[in-house]
Amino acid sequence: MSGSVLLPGAIGLNGDGQPTTLGVMGGGQLGRMFVQAAQIMGYFTVVLDPDVISPAGLVSHHHIQTDYLDPQGLVQLMQRCAAITTEFENVPAGALVTLGAARPTAPSADAVAIAQDRIQEKAHLARSGVPVAPYAVIESAADLAAVADDLLPGILKTARLGYDGKGQVRVGTRAELAAAWKALKGVPCVLEKMLPLAAECSVIVARGWNGECVHFAPQRNLHRQGILAVTQAYEENMPLALSQQAVEAAKNIANELHYVGVLCVEFFVLTEGSPERASLGALVVNEMAPRPHNSGHYTLDACDLSQFDLQVRTLAGLPLVQPRQHSAAVMLNLLGDLWVNGVTPRWNAVLALPGVHLHLYGKLQANKGRKMGHLTVTAASAAQANATALQAASLLGVEAF
Numbered sequence: 001m002s003g004s005v006l007l008p009g010a011i012g013l014n015g016d017g018q019p020t021t022l023g024v025m026g027g028g029q030l031g032r033m034f035v036q037a038a039q040i041m042g043y044f045t046v047v048l049d050p051d052v053i054s055p056a057g058l059v060s061h062h063h064i065q066t067d068y069l070d071p072q073g074l075v076q077l078m079q080r081c082a083a084i085t086t087e088f089e090n091v092p093a094g095a096l097v098t099l100g101a102a103r104p105t106a107p108s109a110d111a112v113a114i115a116q117d118r119i120q121e122k123a124h125l126a127r128s129g130v131p132v133a134p135y136a137v138i139e140s141a142a143d144l145a146a147v148a149d150d151l152l153p154g155i156l157k158t159a160r161l162g163y164d165g166k167g168q169v170r171v172g173t174r175a176e177l178a179a180a181w182k183a184l185k186g187v188p189c190v191l192e193k194m195l196p197l198a199a200e201c202s203v204i205v206a207r208g209w210n211g212e213c214v215h216f217a218p219q220r221n222l223h224r225q226g227i228l229a230v231t232q233a234y235e236e237n238m239p240l241a242l243s244q245q246a247v248e249a250a251k252n253i254a255n256e257l258h259y260v261g262v263l264c265v266e267f268f269v270l271t272e273g274s275p276e277r278a279s280l281g282a283l284v285v286n287e288m289a290p291r292p293h294n295s296g297h298y299t300l301d302a303c304d305l306s307q308f309d310l311q312v313r314t315l316a317g318l319p320l321v322q323p324r325q326h327s328a329a330v331m332l333n334l335l336g337d338l339w340v341n342g343v344t345p346r347w348n349a350v351l352a353l354p355g356v357h358l359h360l361y362g363k364l365q366a367n368k369g370r371k372m373g374h375l376t377v378t379a380a381s382a383a384q385a386n387a388t389a390l391q392a393a394s395l396l397g398v399e400a401f
């Protein structure tokens, strides 16, 4: 169902005097920041999430606490909401089919289903105009035996339900590959060739119901143990030609999918030249996320419209305006590791630095590798943003970048 314009605060769908309400499937931090952006504009919000306490459920007007496929939960969501979005890609596509039949739902079940499955996703990404990493699909023992030697060393990735490096095993030999596939219980996987990465970046686009598309400039991302650690967002972060190529590829992918909403496309930049004189080489498309993305959190503090503002606007059919970044920014992820042994991170010292914006997601338990919050440093120059972010990292015990 395509979208009509849903003005905030307007009389409800049934003329019942209810405020216009937007819904989100999933209660994580991305849902929380969507809810906050929607509420600032005067919308009421509903979160559907099975957890009693969730980052988004805690700040939403309503929280429907059911499973994503619970028919009654979905009916309640449809009754309350004028339009519905999603905040993480593992929401079952079937739930989005049900919702999409009754309410404008963006992104669509089709787009999410593709992003949920690395095998389908690769086929789509390959049409972006930028290559994907060489890979093989492994669904059977015969597929395993047929893997070309050239794909090793590689990374075996489950086709479904992976995130933050989960469901991935690095393999050097055929024996390791066989053992890894067995350890992953023989589920459908892709084996990707391990590529020499000089850098990683991502592009966030927002595409409306009418096909209009706006974007943020590429963010440069540093991952550690498969988890995003640092994002640097400023003009000089990437050579211009690579930036332009990445933006074009991301827009191609969104258009190809007739995508509506916020989409993030992640890229690798390969190493070129000898190890001593390595430089940024060719662009390879890694994967897409059918939602706002961790690498776009800096947009809350460094841009005149954030990725969540654009999620609200695309969903509600409001005008899309090209966002403008007004400050250089560096974002540090705050993982549960920082709360080791129950010690509270040194917020006081960090907040004494200029241009620091602390975002904590209201999570009550700090586990290793769990995203608890992030910190964005904004500054007038890239050099200043990096210098302050390095000071903050040092105060927090985050590895320097």
Ligand code: ATP
Binding pocket: 133, 155, 157, 162, 163, 164, 165, 166, 168, 192, 193, 194, 195, 196, 197, 200, 223, 226, 227, 266, 286, 287
């Ligand atoms: P996300 O949280 O972004 O969804 P994910 O679990 O889906 O992560 P990927 O993006 O596939 O994982 O991989 C995580 C990281 O592992 C990448 O950002 C990159 O640093 C590294 N990586 C993945 N695939 C490759 C590859 N083929 N060659 C080299 N490094 C890789």
Ligand code: MG
Binding pocket: 266, 286, 287
């Ligand atoms: Mg990734």
